[in-house]
Amino acid sequence: MKVEEAKYYHQVDTVVVGAGLAGLRAALELARNNQAVGVITKVYPTRSHSGGAQGGIAASLANVAEDSPELHMFDTVKGSDYLGDQDVIELFVNEAIKTIYEFEHMGVPFSRTEDGKINQRPFGGHSSPRACFSADITGHVLLHTLYEQCLKYNVHFFNEYQVFSLLIKDDISRGVVAWDIRNGGLHIFHSKTVLLATGGYGRAFKITSNSFANSGDSLGLILENKLPLEDMEFVQFHPTGLYKHGILLSEAARGEGAYITNDKGERFMKNYAPEKMELAPRDVVSRAEQTEINNGRGINGQEYVYLDLRHLGAKKIMERLPQVQELALKYIKTDCTLEPVPIQPTAHYSMGGVPANIKTEVLKNGNGDIIKGLYTAGEASCLSLHGANRLGTNSLQGAATFGRIAGKSMSEFVKSNAYESLPSNPLEVANGKISSLVEGSGKEKHASLREELQKNMTKFLGVFRNEKDMLTMKQKIKELQDRYKKVIIDDKGKIYNLDLIEAFELGNLLVFSEVLIEGSLARKESRGAHYRTDFPERDDENWLKHTMAWKTETGVKLDHSKKVIIYWDRYPPQERKY
């Protein structure tokens, strides 16, 4: 395969990278405002991982019980272990309601209450039933409805194009370079604004609920452009991952009243969160599970505990949780109406990501300086809505609401700004990556590297962390990064070259994982999803602040000067107890 010259050039006002909930919502907003928009996505839009979300989407509609945005805000702030920026959270809880009604008007088939309103159910960490849902395929119906709306407004999709590099110069974004997966060849997208909505980075872990596409591409690209990432150490582990597979059994199962039991058949959550029991936030339940497992109380001393649904009755399970039943039956041949299901904690959500301000503009540093024309939303972003720990159902809402806000910001930006010129050799970076993979000198395959990375990340940076483990991992990642330089791929063709894509994704995994490790090492406290056995307490005095991390030639540069925005009078940090 020969390296491509600039054969394909597109000029579009706005480019949206990623067609998950965040990307599509932004694209829709732009299209509705009559802006030219191109959506670049490496999988068909309906294949995006947002479709995997099951449980629900939060908004304080108060359809089923008393509720208010104020309460929603309080829960979110507390859930974030006070690391969430409260101006963002406030905007979020107020906009959430509008987002839901908009979705409903677009045609999202929500499950209904008897009197025909949108039904809501309780969810971990929320003090009131707040999760709007559609059986247990909430993300799926939202994603499909948004995609269909985009078809209605004739949004232009570049399906199966993968962004290989960002064109940023002098703190101004000028577009992206993307690889046409299907036909081969690099395309230049010259644009006024770019939105990064590429989803999470759970694929750095072995046991994960995330899809293959969640390789945190834009994180790697941001670091490569000498820009920082924020709060990367916070990775949420979900307590109900299917044993060995990591596939998620919806939290809705617990919402509907499932039990979690250990080897002795005991509902052990009573020792950890006596009030909320199984409905305590994910990090609490995951840690409880891991503790039970570590202390030999996993089922038969193995690495799993049981999720018990039997008392709900087959009818309710089939009606409310059909997907849970199906997944357990298909993957581990367990019929959850008759038997308990083996589960273990699984890497699930990435709180960290590309730093952005409340208008979703990407930040250059901790002082609030921005990169002009670059935006981010969804799981790839860190607006610090979720702080140190995300509450279930807040992320779909976050992706949709801030997708919309991003759309708005971008369409304003486009109106008052002209195209900036492209850098002199726009394809240089992308070509470099491709040729090093295709013409490399080594012998190693990317698969073995990835396997090693994921295994070790799960082992050393999992639910429980400590200094020693993390230092080991730091060594390891250096070694892996060196070995990556010698990786070579089997497939030298252009057409649908899966090998190339996977190898490229591995490159990103390796880059941001290092940042993740360094961030965790530096944060000498336990907060939210980040739990250190050597520093088991939360330390508000020293650590009530965000981590910004750059990758430099010499290693990772950290900066902890970015303050958390807290409304001290309303929500002073207090202990998180459930």
Add this chain to the structure above:
Amino acid sequence: MAKQKIKLKILRYTPEKQKKPYWSTYQLEVDQDSTVLDVLNEIHWNIDGSLSYRRSCRSAICGSCALKVNGQNILACETPIHKFKGKKLKIEPLPGFPIIKDLVVDMDNFFEKLRQIKPFLILKKPLPDKEFTQSPEQFSEIRESILCILCGACTSSCPSLWSNKDYLGPASLLKAYRFIFDSRDDGAMERIDMINDRNGIWRCHTIFNCMEACPKNINITEYISKLKVKIVENSI
């Protein structure tokens, strides 16, 4: 986990190199409870990196990985190999669609057909301040149809499509049902006008392959029948 030796045949095709697809045989050792996708990954990662296929969620919700294995369309990620009871696996891309490479087929036409049935609520009434009300009974009309993950397994398995590539196909018809029978929608007539066509719904001959293929067990044919009756009621 006990290991197991398996043999399989995969239909390979690289348009840059071959004129026609050809069968290629593999022999490997995998876990007993592996899925078809695990096997493909194993080959791609450790044996032959040039094998291409689509996959994303590996939890049967994204619809990327529909393939034909031993004569039937399935989702690779949710089908364990023991389902084929020790038979040699024969893996091919979805029938009825053009192959791009190996197991990857061109779905553009499939999505284009979806676009044409106007898959979005068409509203002629004013928007309420809050949500439209819809009773649980009205919701249950469309409950099954919203499970569709647009994997294409159904459309690809339909003999009517094989002989007529312009046939709209069961997936799009199901989508049309989902909107026509949504109590909030006002655009039924527009959509009916679209699917009431020589290459639309009337190419369905109740062959039921679509239902056999659907990984979500959606009773597609039933919904197509309901549509046919509705169209007949409306146009005669």
Add this chain to the structure above:
Amino acid sequence: MYKKTKRYDLGYYNFIGTWAWIIHRLSGLALIFYVSLHLWVINTLTQGPEKFNNIMNFLSSPLFKYLEIGLWGIILFHAFNGVRIIIIDFFKGSFYQKKIFFILITIAFLMWATGSYILISHIN
């Protein structure tokens, strides 16, 4: 740009629905052929009793009796599968399409067996 290949690979015939459809089609065609012949034969009625009775005698030879047995089978299959299709179309039959198929085909088979018995007993 990749080349689009065409494949004529139709190996998807493991299912009742497919077979029912194929046989229904073929039987329909066969029936048209039969109806045409039949109309032509009956037309001899207009040419007087002689010709008609001759042909009828000719058609009662064993060979035609066996063909008639086949014809009866084709008619029954087409008729009963046709009824199945109608049930599916109008009476939510798709939930039980396989059951309906087996029930109706059993009835058809019994009718075919009885009919064949009668037809064979006519030969002598």
Add this chain to the structure above:
Amino acid sequence: MKKNFKETSKTGARVWLFQRISAIILFVLLILHFVTYHFINKGIIKYTDIMEKMKSPWFNLIQFIFLLTAVYHGFNGIWMMVEDYVHPKLMRIVLFGIIVIIAFCLLFIGMLTIFKVSNL
């Protein structure tokens, strides 16, 4: 850009519905016909038997309906198959012509028989 699936023909609904209606009529008549002619009369039908029956106008009416539905159903069915397998427009029109001509020929032969014999 892409080929639109839509053609303009809206006859599908009628083809479909009439195929079913004629099928139900045929179901009754065809089985009755087969039983009466092929089983009961030992299968050998005499000219005089028929002439006897032909005297009744009801019998003739039923025969006429039978003829009409059978030909309609059969050739409607063929037309459905043509729509399945034949795509070029011109070819379709030609085939449609052929189908209609054959159908009318058969109808003509059938009606000729009925009218001539029954002396109507």
